[in-house]
Amino acid sequence: MAISRRKFLGWMGAAGIGSTVAKSAGAASTGHFTGYPGSMGVLHDITRCVGCRSCEAACNQVNNLAAPTKPFSDLTVLEQKRATTNEAYTVVNRYESSEPKAAIPVFRKIQCNHCLEPACASVCFVRAFKKTEKGPVLYDPSVCVGCRYCMMACPFEIPTYEYNEPLTPRVLKCTLCAPRLEQGLLPGCVEACPKEALTFGKRTDLIQIARERIRNHPGRYLNHIYGENEMGGTSWLYLSSVPFGSVGLREDLGIKPAPELTAGALSIVPMVVGLWPVLLTGVFAMNKRKEKIAAQEQAQAVAAAVAEAQRKAQTQLTQALDKAKKEKDKALEQAEKAKEQAVKKALEAAATATETKPQTKGEGEEV
Amino acid sequence: MSTENTAPNSSKLTPFNLIAGLIVIVGLFITVLRFTKGLGAVSNLSNHSPWGIWIGFDLLVGVALAAGGYVTSAAVYVFGMKRYHSAVRPAVLTGFLGYLFVVIALHYDVGRPWRLPYPFIVGWGTTSLLFEVGLCVALYLTVLFLEFTPAPLEWLGLTKTRNLAVKLTMVLTIFGVVLSTLHQSSLGALFLIAPSKLHPLWYSPYLPVFFFVSSIIAGLSMVIFEGSLSHKAFHHKMDATHLQESDGLVLGFGKAAALVLAGYFTIKIVGITAGNHWHLLTSPYGYWFLVELLGFVALPCLLYAMGAREKNLKLIRFTAAWTVAGIVLNRLNVSVIAFNYHLPVAERYFPHWMEIGISVFMVTLLILVYRFIVTRMPILYGHPDYQANH
Numbered sequence: 001m002a003i004s005r006r007k008f009l010g011w012m013g014a015a016g017i018g019s020t021v022a023k024s025a026g027a028a029s030t031g032h033f034t035g036y037p038g039s040m041g042v043l044h045d046i047t048r049c050v051g052c053r054s055c056e057a058a059c060n061q062v063n064n065l066a067a068p069t070k071p072f073s074d075l076t077v078l079e080q081k082r083a084t085t086n087e088a089y090t091v092v093n094r095y096e097s098s099e100p101k102a103a104i105p106v107f108r109k110i111q112c113n114h115c116l117e118p119a120c121a122s123v124c125f126v127r128a129f130k131k132t133e134k135g136p137v138l139y140d141p142s143v144c145v146g147c148r149y150c151m152m153a154c155p156f157e158i159p160t161y162e163y164n165e166p167l168t169p170r171v172l173k174c175t176l177c178a179p180r181l182e183q184g185l186l187p188g189c190v191e192a193c194p195k196e197a198l199t200f201g202k203r204t205d206l207i208q209i210a211r212e213r214i215r216n217h218p219g220r221y222l223n224h225i226y227g228e229n230e231m232g233g234t235s236w237l238y239l240s241s242v243p244f245g246s247v248g249l250r251e252d253l254g255i256k257p258a259p260e261l262t263a264g265a266l267s268i269v270p271m272v273v274g275l276w277p278v279l280l281t282g283v284f285a286m287n288k289r290k291e292k293i294a295a296q297e298q299a300q301a302v303a304a305a306v307a308e309a310q311r312k313a314q315t316q317l318t319q320a321l322d323k324a325k326k327e328k329d330k331a332l333e334q335a336e337k338a339k340e341q342a343v344k345k346a347l348e349a350a351a352t353a354t355e356t357k358p359q360t361k362g363e364g365e366e367v
Numbered sequence: 368m369s370t371e372n373t374a375p376n377s378s379k380l381t382p383f384n385l386i387a388g389l390i391v392i393v394g395l396f397i398t399v400l401r402f403t404k405g406l407g408a409v410s411n412l413s414n415h416s417p418w419g420i421w422i423g424f425d426l427l428v429g430v431a432l433a434a435g436g437y438v439t440s441a442a443v444y445v446f447g448m449k450r451y452h453s454a455v456r457p458a459v460l461t462g463f464l465g466y467l468f469v470v471i472a473l474h475y476d477v478g479r480p481w482r483l484p485y486p487f488i489v490g491w492g493t494t495s496l497l498f499e500v501g502l503c504v505a506l507y508l509t510v511l512f513l514e515f516t517p518a519p520l521e522w523l524g525l526t527k528t529r530n531l532a533v534k535l536t537m538v539l540t541i542f543g544v545v546l547s548t549l550h551q552s553s554l555g556a557l558f559l560i561a562p563s564k565l566h567p568l569w570y571s572p573y574l575p576v577f578f579f580v581s582s583i584i585a586g587l588s589m590v591i592f593e594g595s596l597s598h599k600a601f602h603h604k605m606d607a608t609h610l611q612e613s614d615g616l617v618l619g620f621g622k623a624a625a626l627v628l629a630g631y632f633t634i635k636i637v638g639i640t641a642g643n644h645w646h647l648l649t650s651p652y653g654y655w656f657l658v659e660l661l662g663f664v665a666l667p668c669l670l671y672a673m674g675a676r677e678k679n680l681k682l683i684r685f686t687a688a689w690t691v692a693g694i695v696l697n698r699l700n701v702s703v704i705a706f707n708y709h710l711p712v713a714e715r716y717f718p719h720w721m722e723i724g725i726s727v728f729m730v731t732l733l734i735l736v737y738r739f740i741v742t743r744m745p746i747l748y749g750h751p752d753y754q755a756n757h
Contacts, residue, residue: 083414123560125498126482126490143489146478148417149497153560160414161478163407169478253563262496265556265575269499269549276545280445284537287447 033257034233035116040135040181041203041235042190043210044109046247047220048197051078051092051107058192059090059111062177081248084110086160089174090189095247106240108247109189109198112137112158112174113227114235119258120150120159128171135203135235136176144171155231155253176235203235210239232257387731394728397721401475409721416707416716423702424726425472427554428695429465430504431578431585435593436462436511437540437547438586442623444540451616453609456518456746457597458590460737463511466504468733475725496556503550510543521750522743529753551582558701566705568647568656571638574701580631585694587624588667591617591687601741606748618675621683624690625671632664652708659700663693 057072059065066087070077078094085091090111114137121129121137128144131137139159146169151159162169177187185191190198199206207228214221226238230253238249245251401409412419439458442448474480487505492498513535520529555578562570571577594613598605605613639645647653667690674683707715741747 085414119560122494123492123497124490125486125492125495125501127492128490143482143485144478145480145482145485147476147497148412148478149495149557151414151417152557152564155561155563157415161412161417162405163410163412164405165478166401166403166405167479169405250563258560259494261562262494262556262559264572265496265553265559266494266499268552268575272548273545276548277541280441280541280544284445284447284541287445291447 032232033117035203035235036131036133036135039133039203039235040176040200041114041206041237042176042187043199043201043206043237043239045197045199045213046106046108046238046240046242048195049092049107049109050195050197051075051094051105052194053077053092054192054194055109055189055198056088056090056092058188059174060088062180062188063089063175065089078107082110084112084158084160084173086162086170086172089172093248095242106242106247108238108240108249110158110248111189111236112176113156114174114176115231115258116233116235117231117257117259119153119155119231122259122262123149123153125149132178134178134181136178136181137235138175138178139171139173141170146171153258155250155258203237206237210237213239229255231255232260387735390727390731391735393724394731397724397728398475400721401725406476406478409719409725411716411719411722413714413716415710415714416703418702418706419716420699420703420718420722420726421472421476423699424695425476425729426469427698427702429469429472429729430551430554431582431694431698432589432691433462433465433469434547434551434582434586435590436465436514436586437543438583439590440514440536440540441544444537445544448619450612451619453612453747453749454590454594454616456515457593457741458586459511459514460518460740460746461589461593463508463515464733464737466508466511468729470504470508471732472725472729496553496559499553500550500557503546503553507543507546507550510539510546514539514543518740518744518746521745521753524752526752547582548579552576552579554578555701558706561706564707564709565701566652566708567642567644568639568652569701569705571642573634573638573641576634577631577638580627580634581694581697583627584624584631584690587620587627588687588690588694591620591624591684592691595684595687597741597747600738601747604741604747608749609747614680617680617683618678621671621686622675624687625668625675628664628668628671628690632660632668635660635664652705655700655704659693659696663690663696667693 053072053075060068060072068088078092081093082088082091090109092107092109094105094107096105114131114135116131118129118131118137121127121131125147126143126145128140129137129150130140146161148161148171150171151157151161159171159173161171177185177189180187186200187198190200199209201209207225210225210228214223214225220241221239222241222243224240224244226240226244226249227234227236232255238244240247243251397409406412410419410421435458439451439454443451443455470483473483477483483501486492486495486498486501490498513532516532517529520526520532552575555574555576558565558570558574559572594617598613639648648657667686670682670686670689673679674686703716745753
């Protein structure tokens with residue numbers, strides 16, 4: 001196949017179908033992923049472990065790690081609860097059991113559990129972690145940015161960091177001895193265990209072996225295989241005589257694979273990308289339209305007011321003109337009348353004058 | 368205009384400058400140490416606590432408090448509250464500088480900072496919430512830069528380019544809100560992967576919603592808070608419009624913050640109820656949770672409402688500062704204080720003084736750059752040549 005499944009899923013994710021990818025970070029199927037067929041794992045029978053630290057020594061040797069300050073034969077280190085470090089991919093801790101029937105201390109080996117659907121792989125934004133089909137969860141330092149989200153995410157608190165490397169720090173953890181598996185060798189710790197507390201094999205076979213041991217020794221084991229379902233299942237499996245919580249294995253992790261925890265949040269992303277612009281553009285358009293309508297209404301109101309004012313002014317003007325005309329007419333009329341009267345008077349006066357003149361003349365003539 | 372107004376700062380030996388200078392020297396010293404001796408030499412980070420205050424404060428608080436940019440530009444350009452227009456430029460500038468320094472601070476925290484673009488070049492780890500955060504922050508930083516460009520372009524007198532940048536406002540605003548919704552919420556969603564490590568009172572499937580809603584509160588409060596600081600420091604830089612609009616802005620944003628806080632309080636209660644964690648409230652972590660919920664959510668909600676009702680600007684400004692402190696508290700609770708609650712005290716994380724030093728260094732640099740820009744560019748005043756376009 002030209003396109004790898006991972007690449008395809010990456011494209012799907014990039015296209016915004018994050019939710020489906022998250023759910024199937026480790027598997028293409030939509031159902032419960034129970035591991036790649038034939039993938040390998042290790043069964044750690046806590047009841048067989050004597051805390052000899054041979055596994056620690058072997059791990060140190062096969063991974064070429066720095067020699068510890070105290071030799072591996074020094075068992076006093078067991079007095080402290082230890083965690084994996086960048087110089088010890090596996091450690092054994094001693095737990096004093098509070099159970100009265102198990103008065104002896106129990107020992108538990110700690111290392112990467114190689115989850116079927118690892119939290120570290122699902123949270124890595126450069127995909128530096130990979131669950132291989134053979135079982136190991138592997139880390140690629142050539143792409144790692146060093147954000148340490150894998151360490152935040154790991155429910156078993158396994159990955160460690162080279163805090164004293166200024167420029168090239170790596171995240172370090174157990175590789176399930178993937179390079180040795182390639183050569184057909186056992187993981188270093190499994191090979192070194194003198195008590196057969198560690199069994200390497202196909203995970204499906206290991207579950208059968210564990211079930212058989214529980215069935216054959218019901219008094220010796222709790223009826224639970226830790227790692228069969230925890231966090232969706234891990235490649236390392238544990239059998240114990242005491243509650244797993246008392247040997248530092250958390251019992252509250254649930255059976256959901258880690259990627260499911262973030263699947264919901266990732267599934268919202270394309271919805272926001274798709275719908276937010278629609279909503280925001282809608283709100284913007286509504287506001288713009290509201291503003292436009294308000295502006296239009298304002299313009300209309302102004303226009304109406306202006307028209308009304310003009311109309312009023314016009315009427316007033318007409319009225320004033322009318323009035324003026326009337327007054328003018330009246331004045332003219334009056335003037336006309338006055339004129340007529342004056343003329344009349346003048347005529348009358350003239351008439352009277354002409355009548356009296358001859359009289360006077362006559363009188364004069366008469367005289 | 369710009370050249371004359373630098374005059375009041377001509378006496379360089381102010382107490383502020385002296386302290387800032389000292390911080391910068393210490394910051395540079397720690398920087399050298401970080402990149403020569405490694406994270407271990409300058410931090411208390413461990414395999415159990417791989418994220419400290421450089422993530423909890425510099426990233427989570429930084430991004431939340433830089434939310435003023437998208438909140439204000441959305442209010443003004445999308446929701447049409449044009450009366451707050453003079454608040455956009457300072458808010459966008461703070462947003463841009465906030466994100467810029469978030470990214471700069473990340474260079475200290477991640478192991479190989481030059482690989483920060485790797486997620487988009489070689490990785491494509493799309494199942495990671497951090498991928499989403501990274502992509503959105505990178506894009507949003509670009510958006511904020513473009514939203515900010517009109518100011519320097521006016522300063523430089525590049526009218527044509529400036530007008531082009533102004534034309535993009537609407538598209539950038541909507542893009543900015545989409546990106547902010549995504550990465551503000553995703554910062555909360557980062558912690559969804561670790562239900563076994565984060566105390567159940569803070570862990571909730573609603574974490575992304577909590578982070579998004581509280582980012583709106585942070586944005587509103589930050590605009591008020593930073594506005595009141597600016598008024599003290601850069602009053603002479605503000606034009607009549609800015610001064611005239613600022614009281615209305617304080618009132619309006621205060622009212623909005625009261626409302627959003629009420630909603631936030633409600634969904635926090637829904638969170639406790641959905642997880643059925645009521646019984647945990649009587650534990651020490653429960654008391655601490657109540658301090659946050661009652662003291663820094665319910666109380667400011669009430670104070671904002673009172674301030675808005677009584678038009679008490681002083682009360683609103685005080686509440687804004689209080690709320691900002693509440694956001695800091697919440698982000699630190701989720702990332703540091705209530706994280707790894709299951710570990711014995713001896714294995715818990717407490718920041719090294721040099722981690723605090725770098726965080727203070729970042730904040731100081733941000734303030735210095737902010738000061739450099741507002742004393743030169745038209746941020747708190749409209750540029751006289753471009754008044755018509757405002």
